[in-house]
Amino acid sequence: MDQDALKREVGRAAVAQVKDGMVLGLGTGSTAEAFLHALSERVKDGLTVRGVPTSQRTAELCRTLGIALTDLEQDPVLDLAIDGADEIDPDLNLIKGGGGALLREKIVAAAAKDMLVIADGSKLVSTLGAFPLPVEIIPFGAAATLHAIEEVCASHGLTANASIRPNLATSQADSAPLITDGGHWIVDCKLGAIGDAAQLDSALRGVPGVVETGLFIAMASQALVAKDGAVEVIKPQ
């Protein structure tokens, strides 16, 4: 089964956990979009839900698919957040932010009573860190913040190989930074295996100029992972 088919399968499996009347957190990325397509089928059949989108891209897709939107002002507590991930470890700690939406994704996941992660099997890892860790920063003083991020990583025995994510939607020659929905930039840190992800997360969040990291520690309550034609349910160990 190809990766897109696995995403569609896990999207359908996630919809089975959505109950009528729920207020949802709606993730960003191709797996989250597969879920939204499956959700819209149930909405057409009469399911009533509303959701807080984690990005402008997700909000636009929901409008196209007829999924009702809300926000955290009207609904500060969500029943369930459903989102993809770039890496998932056995404790369900995550790296997220490959799609640049990590800040809103983390706010939405934190507002939810439960976070359901959906992925294909390629996202399962024994240790986080092969995927470059995204760190969202304020543009002011970016070079100093990047330097401080490298120092923090070094103090955790890691080489950050940090770089500001370019906006690839513009021409390749144009190295303008990607601007997130919150008006920030993203630093990608090619770390390799992260020994203590919780400690690194907290140290990075202590750097002035860092808004948030893509480390989601102990936030997910369950993962649905599609592989070999079956969907595995994983709970934190």
Ligand SMILES: O=C(CO)[C@H](O)[C@H](O)COP(=O)(O)O
């Ligand atoms: O964190 C994310 C966006 O910021 C995505 O959930 C993550 O990048 C996974 O995306 P995909 O489902 O396309 O592989």
